[in-house]
Amino acid sequence: MDDDVTVRDMMSREYVGVSESDAVADVADVLCEDEATLAAVVRGSRPVGVVTAHxxxxxxxxxxxxxxxxxxxxxxxxxxxxxxxxxDALDLMSTQGTRRLLVTDDDELVGVLTADDAVTAATSLLQNGGAGVESDRQPIGADVGTEAAAAGSVSDDRARASANTNYSSQSVCESCGSLTRDLQNFNGQLICADCRDV
Structure with a gap:
């Protein structure tokens, strides 16, 4: 990812906003309804605090x-x-030891950036080959199996399956080239269970 990707591109514009005078029981109901874990406490449009489900x-x-x-x-x-x-925002999140940042524009709350948003956004960019992604890995569903098949390490069926974008929940083992849903990071490579057992 390059520096052209901004917080605005990745933040969630939908958040739960409450005021200091709201009843705790009412806020708990809103958090449950919206399946949210955090409410931003605002005075006008300026954030003055947060309250979590915890x-x-x-x-x-x-x-x-x-x-x-x-x-x-x-x-x-x-x-x-x-x-x-x-x-930079991810770096700030890390150094501050927090899983979320409130996004403000001239003291007005305009969104929230959470660690979950960051992971989702980065994964989406990688899968879609979005602008700003610098990676030698191909996106999930890309035609990565054909080169491996030519090298003799993957059957023709596996090569066709990995080229089919309908398998977006699967990916290709970086060691043997097989298509699987269960990849784990091992020494910097995403590998399948069979390769981990070797």
Missing amino acids: DLLSHVSDDAASMTVGDVMREPEPTTAPDRSFL
């Missing part, structure tokens, strides 16, 4: 009926600008 769970035994988000929220996650390099 934060809410820790107050279940307390008198949650009278508690507001302001009672349980914590400091906001680190922020980043939408035009910042995606790689």
